[in-house]
Amino acid sequence: MTDDVTRQLEAILLIVDEPQSLVSLATAVGAPVAAVRQAVEALVEDYDGLAGGPRRGFELREVGGGWRIYVRAEHDALVSEFVNAQTPSRLSQAALETLAVIAYKQPVTRGQVASIRAVNVDSVVRTLLGRGLIAEQFTDAETGAIHYGTTDQLLVQLGINSLDELPPISPLLDDGADGFDDETLR
Template identity: 85%
Template sequence: MTADHVPADPGTGTEDAPAPATPVEVARRLEAILLVVDEPQPLVALAAAVAAPVAAVRQAVEGLVADYDGETGGPRRGFELREVGGGWRLYVREEHDALVSEFVNAQAPSRLSQAALETLAVIAYKQPVTRGQVASIRAVNVDSVVRTLLGRGLITEAFTDPETGAIHYETTDALLVNLGINSLDELPHIAPLLDDGSDGFDSEVLR
């Protein structure tokens, strides 16, 4: 049998191997992921999510930043792709913060849900606290609730951990106004409100 007639080795065939994503497809996948994340995502995590090399993701991110900033011939967008704490996330541009806050407040129901009230209480007593810490205390996912509280102006992003990229949240003066108090020191002691006086809270933060 000649070399021209040697049967192909099934183990080395490439017919079933998926074609690598084009730069445009990588950018589209990134946009889809970035629209739903609540915490800044490092390039490695984004690369794993969109099944593309880190170098390709870095190039796509740089392209999206330029596109959103109006540097590619299109209009400057009302949002931006920003690197914070070693990760990437979409943010409303600062000049539109008041507009977005007003819109969200107008759409929000007049009363907070029980889940929102419980989450707000955890943040008030534990602040500054991360979304993950709140979720651990409440034993449920709090992503949508945190977005609601942010939209209502009751909490705000205090700072971002430079090592983990985790955002820490704290309450705002709007909470004090809604509660009719002058400072957080006027909040009731937490211990009597808990069955064992410390469920989910460190002793040093009990009031």
């Protein structure tokens, strides 16, 4: 059973965007937490080359009370360069809207952005992370939610020195008064 659990965990960990707790992983694979803990430890050893195999270019790391696969630090620059070279230069409307929410509301979680935009933003956040326009700022110790903020790369792309140079958002928003006459507003 341990090999099956290990393979199942590996499959799940390859696709998750946020660190997953042992309880969450145990629920996903239908195994006891102790078996999941043992399988996670085996994966860490395997990826680190401690189980007799090669040290991998990625690692399984515990962050914010959960587990997630990350690129090893020594490969960050290479992977970032590769991703940026593979990415088209234009952002989609969804990416621009998500980036605007993050820029004006940061630090903000993916769930908060999704709530504001009223759509799932997982793939858009991955795109923005891949392009280096946003970054993980910190993980909430209580919820495990990752908070995102913009990067200096965004400032360079926009040709500004600070987010303070962004236009104020409130003049761009409708105040909701359209359709009401002056009597109704009093």
